[in-house]
Amino acid sequence: MFSQNARLCTPSQMFASFQQPRCERDQWLSQCATFPTAPQQPSENVLLTGANGFLGVHLIQQLQKMQPETTIYCLVHAKTPEEAQSKLYLACQDRGISLNKQRTVVLNSDLEVARFGLCPERWRQLAAVVDTIYHCGARANPLHSYTTLRNANVISTLELLSLCQLGRAKRFFYISSLFAAAQQSNHLYEKSVAESPLIMNGYVQSKWVCERLIEEAFSRGLRGSIYRMGAMTGSTRYGTFNAGNHTLNLIKGCLQLGVAPAWGFRQLDLSPVDLLANLLIHSSINNLHPEQCVNLGYLASIGWRSLFEFLVSRGHRVDLINPRIWARNHVASVNQDNALYPFKPFYCEPDEPPHLVIERQYVKQRDINLNILSLLDTYYRYWSAKDFMTFYAPDPIPH
Missing domain, CATH: 3.40.50.720 (NAD(P)-binding Rossmann-like Domain)
Known part of the structure; x- marks a missing residue:
């Protein structure tokens, strides 16, 4: 024991x-x-x-x-x-x-x-x-x-x-x-x-x-x-999300503020939770990785800027601004009414998270091909149905 x-x-x-x-x-x-x-x-x-x-x-x-x-x-x-x-x-x-x-x-x-x-x-x-x-x-x-x-x-x-x-x-x-x-x-x-x-x-x-x-x-x-x-995003069929998801609340918080950092290289992990579960159970019941570690992340990804271009195309008003100004003038002042609040300590510094190169042989072997725009549409329908992303910047925000 x-x-x-x-x-x-x-x-x-x-x-x-x-x-x-x-x-x-x-x-x-x-x-x-x-x-x-x-x-x-x-x-x-x-x-x-x-x-x-x-x-x-x-x-x-x-x-x-x-x-x-x-x-x-x-x-x-x-x-x-x-x-x-x-x-x-x-x-x-x-x-x-x-x-x-x-x-x-x-x-x-x-x-x-x-x-x-x-x-x-x-x-x-x-x-x-x-x-x-x-x-x-x-x-x-x-x-x-x-x-x-x-x-x-x-x-x-x-x-x-x-x-x-x-x-x-x-x-x-x-x-x-x-x-x-x-x-x-x-x-x-x-x-x-x-x-x-x-x-x-x-x-x-x-x-x-x-x-x-x-x-x-x-x-x-x-x-x-x-x-x-890595990040676990919504299911491919229904778009159901974990409301406490860090990345989702970061995005929502930026929409509430009307501004987001103009990160140039950040890639967001869009790994649908149902596909992650499928890979995990398939591996375990077939003993594919005996006594090994398996990295299950980045089944699909999207650039930070591309994501906000998608949101703008759906009617949201958000400006991409200098990360230092975003951290100093906006993150520093968020309160409990903003979805970013629980994660505020991570973003008080303006540095962009580094681009990660992740070894994931099993993911590559399964050759998963996801249509990113179709996946985002599925997610957005769920967000809208749950009134999760209905925030618009009321007026142009001075930077």
């Missing part, structure tokens, strides 16, 4: 840990951790965390499609079974997903407590029947510290790794972030885990720690893969 402090492997590592940030001290499994190796075969019983989340419901959709005989145990953050069921059913309904209730077991849970709040009997039952775990659940606020996110993101992963040591041999598939990948200059690499977190962001740090823990578990017999997600 694992200690919640992720005990270090050797005394030298323990001594060194006092000189390291907390996230770096958490990256080691206990010395006694070994795992039964699961055979490669179709899943009979899947455990899915974060089942009612934006990606979670689309993973359910793809699992039902590709492995219709599989029973999915869905962990939903809720206080009661009734609340958990209601949350999952409403999330599926809102995103146009049909749920096979005969093959779904909904469990109320809490990632931040031991065994997710499940009773010992239910935990033993899951250990005995589950053969595959998809760990999708997490707290994802990029402004929170590593310490704040540690229980929900890191300790929950240790709990699931402990479950993998009990009962039936299990495969483990973990959903991480592109920004936890190894990076050199503006290149993000695939397959391997970074030696240290490259972004001092609590959420990214927590994802990096989990990648390190899982990498070591793979070396001790566990089977599975790590999937790194």
Whole structure:
């Protein structure tokens, strides 16, 4: 079993840990951790965390499609079974997903407590029947510290790794972030885990720690893969979006202001969530990337300027201005009425985010061809239906 402090492997590592940030001290499994190796075969019983989340419901959709005989145990953050069921059913309904209730077991849970709040009997039952775990659940606020996110993101992963040591041999598939990948200059690499977190962001740090823990578990017999997600945009069919999406709220905030930074090179990741889920489930059930990291981002992209040209063509009034003026005169003054407000600290400096070159062999092999304008039309219809982007600059704004 694992200690919640992720005990270090050797005394030298323990001594060194006092000189390291907390996230770096958490990256080691206990010395006694070994795992039964699961055979490669179709899943009979899947455990899915974060089942009612934006990606979670689309993973359910793809699992039902590709492995219709599989029973999915869905962990939903809720206080009661009734609340958990209601949350999952409403999330599926809102995103146009049909749920096979005969093959779904909904469990109320809490990632931040031991065994997710499940009773010992239910935990033993899951250990005995589950053969595959998809760990999708997490707290994802990029402004929170590593310490704040540690229980929900890191300790929950240790709990699931402990479950993998009990009962039936299990495969483990973990959903991480592109920004936890190894990076050199503006290149993000695939397959391997970074030696240290490259972004001092609590959420990214927590994802990096989990990648390190899982990498070591793979070396001790566990089977599975790590999937790194970039931006997750709407579904190709309905355009359904996660209202908390960072990029979407950046765009909306600029429309509310009537001005946007005239970034010249920024490419926005337009990866439809249903296609990401399809790639992930296809890879996992076919064992395409055993004990490897896979970068799942930029299935399609659009230039920053091109996006605003599209919005202007739909009637929005927005001017592209000098990024320094945008940051100093506009971002600095936004309040809670502006969609950009929760992400304000990221944009108080005017520097344009660097253009990233992302290694993603699997994405390229699948040769996904998306019509960007058609995709944007689908998204825009959804935004309009939800009154999400109905803001116009009232008058020309002095710069």
